[in-house]
Amino acid sequence: MTDTAIAAPERTAPVGAVSARTPRGWLRNPWRKPRFLESFTWLYLAWSILPVLIAIAFSFNAGRSRSAWQGFSLRWWTEDPTDAFFNDAALRGALFQSMRLAVFTVLIAVPIGTLFAIGLDRWRGRVANTANFTILLGFVVPEIILGFALFLTITEVFTFITRGTYAQVVGLVTWQIAYSVIIVRARLLSIGSEYEEAAMDLGASPTQAIRRVLMPLLYPAIFASAAIVFADSIDDFVTVRFLSGDSGSEPLSVKIYNAARGSPTPAVNAAATMMLVVALLGVGIGILAYRFATRGQRKEGATKEFVNISI
Amino acid sequence: MSSSATEHLSRRQKRRAFKQLEADRGAWYPRWFWPSFAAPAVLWQSIFFILPFYVIIAVAFGTYDALRSPVPIFQPWFWDFAQFQEVLSDIFGSDAKYQAVYLRTFAFIIIATMLCLVIGYTVAYFVARHGGRRKTLFLVLLIAPFWINYLMRMFAWQSLLADDGFVNDVFAFVPGLTPVAWLSGKPYTVILGLVYGYVPYLVLPVYGQLDRIGSSLLEAGRDLGASPWQTFRRVTLPLSKPALLAGVIIIMLPMMGDYYTNQLLSGSPKTTMVGNIIDRSVFEPGRGALGASVVLTLIVILLVPMIYYMRTTARQAVDR
Numbered sequence: 001m002t003d004t005a006i007a008a009p010e011r012t013a014p015v016g017a018v019s020a021r022t023p024r025g026w027l028r029n030p031w032r033k034p035r036f037l038e039s040f041t042w043l044y045l046a047w048s049i050l051p052v053l054i055a056i057a058f059s060f061n062a063g064r065s066r067s068a069w070q071g072f073s074l075r076w077w078t079e080d081p082t083d084a085f086f087n088d089a090a091l092r093g094a095l096f097q098s099m100r101l102a103v104f105t106v107l108i109a110v111p112i113g114t115l116f117a118i119g120l121d122r123w124r125g126r127v128a129n130t131a132n133f134t135i136l137l138g139f140v141v142p143e144i145i146l147g148f149a150l151f152l153t154i155t156e157v158f159t160f161i162t163r164g165t166y167a168q169v170v171g172l173v174t175w176q177i178a179y180s181v182i183i184v185r186a187r188l189l190s191i192g193s194e195y196e197e198a199a200m201d202l203g204a205s206p207t208q209a210i211r212r213v214l215m216p217l218l219y220p221a222i223f224a225s226a227a228i229v230f231a232d233s234i235d236d237f238v239t240v241r242f243l244s245g246d247s248g249s250e251p252l253s254v255k256i257y258n259a260a261r262g263s264p265t266p267a268v269n270a271a272a273t274m275m276l277v278v279a280l281l282g283v284g285i286g287i288l289a290y291r292f293a294t295r296g297q298r299k300e301g302a303t304k305e306f307v308n309i310s311i
Numbered sequence: 312m313s314s315s316a317t318e319h320l321s322r323r324q325k326r327r328a329f330k331q332l333e334a335d336r337g338a339w340y341p342r343w344f345w346p347s348f349a350a351p352a353v354l355w356q357s358i359f360f361i362l363p364f365y366v367i368i369a370v371a372f373g374t375y376d377a378l379r380s381p382v383p384i385f386q387p388w389f390w391d392f393a394q395f396q397e398v399l400s401d402i403f404g405s406d407a408k409y410q411a412v413y414l415r416t417f418a419f420i421i422i423a424t425m426l427c428l429v430i431g432y433t434v435a436y437f438v439a440r441h442g443g444r445r446k447t448l449f450l451v452l453l454i455a456p457f458w459i460n461y462l463m464r465m466f467a468w469q470s471l472l473a474d475d476g477f478v479n480d481v482f483a484f485v486p487g488l489t490p491v492a493w494l495s496g497k498p499y500t501v502i503l504g505l506v507y508g509y510v511p512y513l514v515l516p517v518y519g520q521l522d523r524i525g526s527s528l529l530e531a532g533r534d535l536g537a538s539p540w541q542t543f544r545r546v547t548l549p550l551s552k553p554a555l556l557a558g559v560i561i562i563m564l565p566m567m568g569d570y571y572t573n574q575l576l577s578g579s580p581k582t583t584m585v586g587n588i589i590d591r592s593v594f595e596p597g598r599g600a601l602g603a604s605v606v607l608t609l610i611v612i613l614l615v616p617m618i619y620y621m622r623t624t625a626r627q628a629v630d631r
Contacts, residue, residue, distance in 0.1 A: 037437040044434045045452045048511065051467035052459050054477070058470055067473035112352045119348025128346075131353050133621070138360055140561075140617045144568030148589050148606050149363030152370055152599060156383050157362070174359040177352055206344065235460035238571070242593050256462050260469065260575050269470075272463040283458060 056276075059085075059269035066266055076266040085270040090247070091255060095274060098251035101165065101240065102233035102282070105172040110226045112173070113180030114218065118210070120181075121188045139178035146175060147239040154243065164245030171239040176232060180225035187221035219293040224306060227286020231279040364610075370603035371395050379597030398604035409588065409605075416584040419498070420566045423505035424559055430506070431513040431558065432551075439521035453518070456511040465504060465575040472500060472576070496579025504572040509565070513558035520554030521547070553623060560620045567613060585609060 059077065063070030073079065078086050085091055120132055138146070150171045154161050161167050195217060199209040237253035244250045250258075252275050259268045287306050320328065369383035372390035376382055384390055401409045438449045456464065471478050472493035479490035493500045524547060532542035570586030585605060592602025 034437060034441050037433060037441065041434050041437045041449070044430060045449075048456055048507070049452065051471055051507075052464060055463060055467035055470055065475070066470045067476035112355060115348045116352035119345045119350075123345035123349060128349070131349055134356055134361065135352060136621055136625075137617070138356065140564060140620055142564050142568035142609070142613065144570065144586055144589055145606055145609060146360070146363070148593065148602055149367050150359065151593055152381075152383075152603060153359070153363040153366045155599075156370065156381065157366055170359055174356065177356065181352070231458060235462075237462060253460065253462060256466070257571065257575075260462070260466055261578060269466070272460075272466055276459060276463055279460065280458060 055269055056273050059266050059273050061266045061269075064265055066264060066269060076270045080267070083265060083267050085267050085274060088267065091252070091267070091271050093248065094250055094252040094255045095271075095278070097165075097249065098234050098253065098275065099278065101168055101172060101251055102230045104165075104169045105176055105233040106226050106230050108169065109173045109176040109229055110180045110222060113177045113225065114184045114222055116177070117181045117184035117188060118214070118218075121185065135178055135181050138174065139182065143175065143236075143238045147171060147242040150174065150239065151242040162245060163243050164249040167243040167245070168240045168249065168251075171243045172233050172236060175236070175239055176229045179228055179232065180222075183225040183228070184218060184221045187218060191217050216293075220290050223286055223289035223293055227283050227289075230282035230286070234275060234279045234282065367603045367606055367610075370600055371398075371607045373600065375597075375600055379600075381599040381603070394600050395604050395607070398601060399608075402608065412583050412585060412588065415498075415582070416567065416586075419502055419505060419582075419584065420563055423502050423509070423566065424563055426502070426506045427510045427513050427562055428555065428559065431510050431517055432555070435514050435518035435521055436547075439518050439524075450518075453511065453514055461508060461571070462575075464508060465572060468504060468507065469494065469575055494576060494578075496577045496581040498582055500576050501573045501582045504576040505566055505569065508569075508572055509562040513562050516558045516561065517551060517554045520551050524550050557620060557623055560616045564613060564616065564620075567609060 058066050058069075060072050060074065061070055062073040062075060074084075076084055078084050081087055116131075116135065120128055150167070151163075154163060154167050154170075161170065191214075195213050196209045199213040200206065204212065234251075235253060237251075237257050240251055241254045241257065244254055252271055256268055256272050256275070259271075290306050365385075366383060369385045370381045372392060372395055373384040374382050374391050374394065398409075401407050402413055403410065434453070438446065438453065442449050470476055473479075474490070474492060474494075476493075478493065482488040482490045491497070528546055528550070529542055532546045533539070537545065568586045568589070570584060570590040573582045573584055573587065574590075588605050589602050589609075592598035592605070
């Protein structure tokens with residue numbers, strides 16, 4: 001409904017109705033602007049986003065404080081010879097470790113999850129239902145439970161996987177498979193089986209139908225899930241921290257968590273900002289890939305569809 | 312299958328005829344074809360998801376060695392419940408050292424969830440009902456916290472609530488208010504952090520449901536003589552109940568295991584939650600068995616809401 005359609009009845013209020021100008025009339029007017037709700041919503045949005053913007057701003061603080069503004073500088077990004085983000089070898093290494101873990105996780109979790117989604121779309125029966133239930137359970141189990149379970153498993157049973165990069169990738173993949181399954185399955189449901197059947201009527205073998213018809217149709221969902229898994233893996237610190245080995249295997253998120261409990265400098269704000277930038281870059285590349293894969297077959301803007309997928 | 316018309320065929324011929332029949336009907340795939348697609352994920356989750364839960368049980372019902380590091384017992388017939396009972400009596404017994412932690416966790420979560428409900432519902436209602444042409448803008452802003460990592464968001468409040476932070480600047484400026492030492496073990500700071508951290512996860516499902524309620528239903532309510540308030544109470548609210556429940560569960564599950572919010576915003580033992588016991592048991596030697604027992608209690612507490620959530624979302628997927 002447009003605003004004009006809503007506003008129209010107000011102007012043609014029937015004779016004898018309470019005038020919209022008196023306070024009582026204003027209260028009873030069903031078409032009045034919801035000013036309270038609107039200001040509440042804007043206040044909420046400001047409350048949810050402003051603190052983060054302020055934290056980003058403090059990475060440019062000239063002083064050591066993260067709470068009192070002492071002027072603008074690049075001290076904590078580049079200028080300080082030892083403590084600046086780009087001069088601190090440990091932080092740079094941690095950023096690299098974050099990206100490495102995220103890339104490995106995407107490379108393992110997305111293909112496995114996609115295959116599972118395709119298989120489960122057609123494989124019916126009790127075993128299939130159980131498998132589906134198990135995968136989706138990974139979506140709702142609190143992360144600390146899964147992280148702790150994997151920690152015990154790796155220290156007590158699979159002792160050959162020591163805590164470190166391999167263990168972290170195992171944890172992240174286990175935690176992220178469900179996301180790609182859910183996203184790809186939603187797309188499969190909307191595609192239906194007609195295209196594949198048409199391909200096979202035209203003489204394609206089952207594998208050809210999947211490879212040449214179904215996969216191209218699935219690319220948008222695969223790109224979207226890759227972007228989401230990447231961003232989530234960059235941000236993750238619960239599972240990854242439980243499975244970290246020596247300090248060299250700690251990604252940026254864990255370094256930030258450890259520093260935040262001590263007495264952090266604005267360099268940690270810079271590190272957190274950097275993490276945000278990397279995660280958003282991942283999402284941005286995902287949206288671009290999504291645009292490219294869905295060119296010509298989209299009803300709405302790529303960003304809007306992408307956002308809808310990721311909810 | 313054993314009808315007289317097909318009796319003369321060998322088993323192999325029958326199978327071939329059946330395949331042909333299936334192929335004529337449309338796609339034919341061998342029986343193992345689709346399960347083999349699912350196999351890698353099933354295998355992965357069996358090893359790294361199902362088995363780890365069994366390890367938790369094996370450690371919780373196991374024993375420990377001289378250094379108090381856990382010795383898991385994998386055969387159920389050898390399980391030793393002494394250790395688990397000890398932890399249970401620490402939680403439920405009369406002089407229980409963890410009882411306060413559990414009660415505090417529940418109290419924090421209940422208060423935070425109620426605040427999330429009020430804030431989240433109001434915002435979701437406004438955007439769904441009155442968002443108008445700016446709906447996409449609102450949605451992007453509502454989703455923004457999803458792309459900003461949780462640490463960064465808690466970190467931001469750490470700065471704002473510091474003794475010389477902006478919040479205290481305002482408190483010093485406004486007459487009648489005095490600056491507060493927010494970050495020194497104040498329960499309300501932790502609750503604020505929990506609300507701030509988890510409210511976005513409640514807003515979106517509630518928004519989705521409210522957006523799907525057609526305006527025709529609301530207009531029908533008004534046409535039948537209901538006041539705006541009555542329409543809200545008797546049409547909108549009942550229709551949004553499933554999403555509210557799902558939203559509450561989806562924020563309560565991670566809150567039950569939250570240890571980082573209170574670590575970053577208070578760090579004091581006065582605000583310790585259940586998650587902190589688990590967290591400590593990972594990094595302090597000799598506490599593995601304790602952690603396993605605590606995780607086991609959490610799983611028992613959370614099993615019903617988890618299964619409820621999965622069933623409702625599965626049903627919604629079918630309805631759509």
